[in-house]
Amino acid sequence: MTALTLSTAAAAGLRADAIVIGVAKGAKGPVVAPGAEAVDKAYDGRLADVLETLGASGAEGEVTKLPAPAGFKSPLVVAVGLGAEPAEDAGHGAEALRRAAGVAARALTGAKKAAFALPVGDAGDVGAIGEGVLLGAYSFDAYKDGAADRAKNGKAPLAEATLLGAKPRDKEQKAALERATAVAEELNRARDLVNTPPNDLDPEAFAAVATAAAKEHGVKVQVLDVKALEKGGYGGILGVGAGSASGPRLVKLSYTSSRSAKHLAFVGKGITYDSGGISLKPAGHNETMKCDMAGAAAVFAAVITAARLGLDVNVTGWLALAENMPSGSATRPGDVLRMYSGKTVEVLNTDAEGRLVLADALWAASAEKPDAIVDVATLTGAMVLALGNRTFGVMANDDAFRAAIVDAAEEVGEESWPMPLPEHLRKGMDSPTADIANMGERMGGGLVAGLFLREFVGEGITWAHLDIAGPAFNESGPFGYTPKGGTGSAVRTLVRLAELTAAGELG
Template sequence: MSTSLEVKSESPRSLDADAVVVGYHSGDDGLVPASGASEVDSAFSGGLGSALALLGATGAVEEVRTVPSLGAVAAPVVVAVGLGPAPADGASVSADVVARAAGAALRALRGKSRVVVALPADTGELAAAAALGAVLGSYSFDRYRTGSTKEPVSSVTVVSGAADAAEAVQRATVVASAVCLARDLVNTAPADLRPADFAGIAEQVSRDHGLDITILDEKALAEGGYGGLIGVGQGSSSPPRLVRLSYSHPEATTTLALVGKGMTFDSGGLSLKPSSAMEWMKSDMGGAAAVLAAMRAIAELRVPVNVVGYLAIAENMPSGTAQRPSDVLRIYGGKTVEVLNTDAEGRLVMADALVRAQEDNPDLIVDVATLTGAQLVALGTRVFAVMANDDAVRDQVVAAATSAGEAAWPMPLPEELRKGLDSSVADIANVAGERWGGMLSAGVFLKEFIADGVKWAHLDIAGPAFNQGEPHGYTPKGGTGAATRTLVRLAESLAQRAE
């Protein structure tokens, strides 16, 4: 079920809905109603904040308290969500805090149909944050559930008097819907998302949103010399695919290439993973999911930039036809790779796609991949890494992520790590001879397939792409849609720079 949004400027006290969401700050003298909450707060005798304090509310970020309105406002239920300390010197609360608060509130309101969100929305940016959080917080993946479940909220009204609120909320709705597409893809059981299935979904998205698409099957990949995809996919009964999507705008002067890792399931191949590490490997196509979702949003928003997207799709399975450690693959373009570990397969399919993407002569290439377990060791489960062959490009991508509300951190590509990837029989090995700096070594490997003068950035989203813990803010358990918002914001920033 999708969540519809609208913007109204009326008092949240009088709007007809199943629940109204308001925000509170923590203060030295108790709870302080946030912008948008004052009329609801004053409708209660003695102030709603006083009643919430008696219930133990502190105003901490994402803290949720639900109270019956008893006729004080039109909605029968009021949901108060914490926003943390009030900003100093009259500054506005951050958009990220508003989005997380909206998400936490909407997760608590499953089973309700119509919800009014009266969180701080004095600007279009804050109204968009409330809308984004509401849609993402309402997300639910129920494809495989039987019996009755609480339906997510179907209709949200964002209260805002900002002149640009409606336009900002519309953009937020498009982006949030794209994130939900990426989440759906990641959450789908791998038996239902084999490489051909994923390519078919991309084909449907292209038809619905006016994208051009080319799909290379296993025969075309073999004839074209895509040794990475063929090698990784040869152990599976479901052969690999390379999908190329293209979006063009008549006013665009800049071309962005996006490349996504699309391992629909990663068993590790003959270098088999332990079972506990395999349980969530349906998420190993999170990079390709983010690229497809971002392409859809960019097309729907009509961003004035040209974008090509590559989905490198395969399934890594052990069988009598699987590639072996010590096999040598010839990547598209001719460079050879010795496969020392078949579980380091993502970089092999990405190498094929990265070389192919350069033939489009883009101004910038950005790849997105759930590439290494070392990313989780370095940055945890909520922050993805950004590496690049140009510091300014790396900073530009990190800035786009920050602006989009995603946590990213710049990381280096140390030249000394290249020696560890030397092979005695091929141009390069797919893993380093030492275990340290595994995330960076993987980035150094990919950099080998980028020609001099081509601007490129690499996003390792291994941890943030799949939430194995409890839901928080607008982030559910399971697929998160990580990096989708960053890619959309990056496309928009490139368009702005070209103006």
């Protein structure tokens, strides 16, 4: 993980492999952003002209490298685009800084140290830049050549980043950097889990990772294995995991604050590999299904982050872990499962398995009567068709709570969109055999899944469902601070919800 420090040092005198500055996109060409004054002065105030000559425009995601001016101890200047120039007296938004820092960190792969001279107006800017650096410098290389070879070949992530223009003794800025570090480290751990091959991350292995982290950070952990699940009557989780040689698990993580009675429950879908079961996925749809546990990874990361930050709120995380495989013991289309709630479900499609494990976990979470429940899942391809690959859908049984989640996601830089739960779609899940079927109308399938989950939320409990099927796994090239592969989608939104609850700002 990249080491972060705050410094008031002058850019010219700092020894580093590169100095990162910001450049905005103005109406008449690139505009040098605050923080880069020393570099601009060394170019006789013509830095914008030089950048424009090199083809820079200040567009978001753009990187331009040029030699450092004479007298600088760093040999290289990296100008990173911030996007449109802000209005007068307005600063660059946190997300613009976060993305620019991430782009620069990725561009400096192989460098040992870089100084970031991006615009810093307050503690929020410090946190955004720090978070962007740590997320942008992420690399998953556990299955590649050793660290020594990567460093030798210039492929190691940026080792150290100094944030210039900040105030090391400012309590708010120090706290912002500490928060950014905790959030980014746990989000990157979620990315690691999503990227880990399924032969090394079955439900038992995932539970072991969660247990070790929980013990390290003072979080209580309870793991229900197959025998405990059978004794408890968790028919949904057991039914999904029945076809695998790796038995399912239900992991409960409990972070408790002695200073608050508020209680949030997070529930995550943790299908460590999804073949579709007997309803086997077609060719071309199996290759990335190691990511089907991204919801559980997000919940795990959020609970550990809450503990690291010492938030004044009680947070419980439920990880519903199973591997969905076809075999002689697998659940068949037409089978009926008795869920933990006591309801029966006719399984019409074994590839609609995520809602089955979530249903059991939602009912378990409801039994504790939390103030609110939020589930997170890579649940439906329908949501990807509706919202694309970068936006997750938000459904809820309370409009105000749904709006609060969308606002929280926007605040931390995650794209989301409010989605409805149309009552007329519920009838499509009526079953002549069981209380409900796990499939309904094909059109609006993402909304149907949300309606199914709502059936397993305790009466009177505020609940929301985040379908992160699109943004959880990035199959295209990296952008901003988002790498290829696991993204850690929804971690920051969950953490922000916990912070707002702790502050009394979320009803």
